[in-house]
Amino acid sequence: MSIRMGLAAALIAASAGVAGAQDSEVLFSHKHWQVSIVGWDDGSVGCVAEVKAPGESFSIWTFPDGAVQLQFYSTAWEFGEGQTADLGVQIDRRAPWSLTGAELYQNSVLFYLPDSQAGINFVTEVARGNRLYLRDKDGADVQNYSLAGSSASIGALVDCGDVITKKTPGNPFN
Numbered sequence: 001m002s003i004r005m006g007l008a009a010a011l012i013a014a015s016a017g018v019a020g021a022q023d024s025e026v027l028f029s030h031k032h033w034q035v036s037i038v039g040w041d042d043g044s045v046g047c048v049a050e051v052k053a054p055g056e057s058f059s060i061w062t063f064p065d066g067a068v069q070l071q072f073y074s075t076a077w078e079f080g081e082g083q084t085a086d087l088g089v090q091i092d093r094r095a096p097w098s099l100t101g102a103e104l105y106q107n108s109v110l111f112y113l114p115d116s117q118a119g120i121n122f123v124t125e126v127a128r129g130n131r132l133y134l135r136d137k138d139g140a141d142v143q144n145y146s147l148a149g150s151s152a153s154i155g156a157l158v159d160c161g162d163v164i165t166k167k168t169p170g171n172p173f174n
Helices: 003-015 117-128 150-164
Strands: 022-030 033-040 045-053 056-062 068-074 079-091 097-106 108-112 131-135 141-146
Touching: 022 150, 033 150, 045 141, 045 150, 056 141, 056 150, 079 108, 079 117, 117 150
Parallel strands: none
Antiparallel strands: 022 033, 033 045, 045 056, 056 068, 068 108, 079 097, 079 131, 097 108, 131 141
16 A cells, blocks of 8 residues: 555544544654644644654644644643744754744644745755754753654655645535
8 A cells, every 4th residue: 555545544534533632643653753644523634743752742733724833842831822932943053943923832832834945944954954952032942852763754744744735526616
């Protein structure tokens, strides 16, 4: 079975009447990374590539509308709602990236990548990198994540994203 056929089957399974708020199926694992398709009760789906350590994770989410979101998670963080922060991310010793206005929500820092070459460049750096450093606006280290295995995992994430963004048959005039 091809990866696309497997992704299509997983998409159907993930979006068909899940019991909880979300259901996921692992599509690919490599080194510290795992790529999954996730379905929610409302019928929406997403794909996620995630590297985990105990109580910590860094994830890249893709959605059917083409949006790409970064999620940094830690059980040590406790944010309220409506909070934002300006943060920095550095991959290896490359130039740092600014995450201006990142959303702070519960145990997560969330940031949508721009739908531009800059967003593509960031994901490419992740795929080629060894370590990602999350920093506060003053440059102090907050957390860091291994990127070992990220290249193959980003490839699987792109394949998953291609499957969930395919339009379903229907009226071509809508």
